[in-house]
Amino acid sequence: MNSTIKKMTQHVSVRDFKDEPVTDEQKDALLTAAQSGSTSEFVQAFSIIEITDSKLREQLADITISSPHVKKADTFYIFVADLNRQASILKSHNQDLDGLKNMESLIVSIVDTTIAAQNVAVAAESMDLGICYIGSIRNNIQKVAELLNLPKLTIPLFGMAIGVPKTKNQHKPRLPRKNQVSTNTYNNENLSDLKDYDASVRKYYANRNSNASDTNWSEKNLAIFKEIRRPEVAQFLKQQGFTLK
Ligand SMILES: Cc1cc2nc3c(=O)[nH]c(=O)nc-3n(C[C@H](O)[C@H](O)[C@H](O)COP(=O)(O)O)c2cc1C
CATH class of the missing domain: 3.40.109.10 (NADH Oxidase)
Structure with a gap:
């Protein structure tokens, strides 16, 4: 690198x-x-x-x-x-x-x-x-x-x-490559299977130095998009x- x-x-x-x-x-x-x-x-x-x-x-x-x-x-x-x-x-x-x-x-x-x-x-x-x-x-x-x-x-x-x-x-963990990158076609199964990623994001939020919280990536997105923002x-x-x- x-x-x-x-x-x-x-x-x-x-x-x-x-x-x-x-x-x-x-x-x-x-x-x-x-x-x-x-x-x-x-x-x-x-x-x-x-x-x-x-x-x-x-x-x-x-x-x-x-x-x-x-x-x-x-x-x-x-x-x-x-x-x-x-x-x-x-x-x-x-x-x-x-x-x-x-x-x-x-x-x-x-x-x-x-x-x-x-x-x-x-x-x-x-x-x-x-x-x-x-x-x-x-x-x-x-x-x-x-x-x-x-x-x-x-x-x-x-x-x-x-x-x-x-x-x-601390660095925020990004989506695993398999959840974001595919070859030749959209891969719905891999790209939307977020279980492992949610677990790693929950760990990040639980352990970070400031503003520690009990949440994961999917839960964050649910909260962000539960209403129409800035219409x-x-x-x-x-x-x-x-x-x-
Ligand atoms: C277009 C854009 C707008 C953003 N607006 C804000 C903002 O208003 N306030 C803020 O504190 N962070 C803002 N952020 C930072 C994001 O929250 C941050 O990039 C994201 O949580 C990922 O964290 P990281 O950049 O530390 O990796 C913004 C990021 C982008 C790309």
Whole structure:
């Protein structure tokens, strides 16, 4: 295993940061990594907003509710799925925007943005920084869009808190390969037989240093998906100009 892959296998989300800066040089490297990823049809459909204003950071952290580490991390980026640049080009050529508004373009912008973010995550961890994605900004996606002055055809997908780790959680066991990877066809039997994995996740939760609990992966998923989460996101997407078709 080479050193890049070794670092990737050591990933844990970091929620406790030292009071130490991410240097300008490191930030420059992170943003270069973000801009170096693959991008569908070369559309580069994302923007990154660094939050340096402390009041704005507080407001965003309050929206996340459960993520106080947003306040403590040295660096906080918001990743925005962004087809606004394309909209400007199309408008200036009197072309209608239907090609930007459909589900396919929405997926393209979300995928591009996620690739950029994961490049930042890998780059940060390669420099021994810690990261935590912050999807809970979508607790109030409308308010986030207002705070950041986002135009139509943009979506604040998630944030990322970055800093020097103070403490780290234990590594969370991932699905066994047989439960996630198959050859030539979907293998319903192997991929959905989660008994062994549930046992190993229960052991992880029982023995971890902080927030130990008695649960497993299936039970977690039952709790997460027992209700329709953030139904207002679809309304927000429509308001931003997406047709969802
Ligand atoms: C898109 C995305 C959004 C996330 N949002 C949050 C969040 O709002 N707050 C948080 O503390 N962790 C968040 N996480 C971190 C996940 O909880 C974490 O990746 C998962 O539990 C696996 O743990 P690990 O990253 O330590 O391996 C998010 C992760 C992803 C990929």
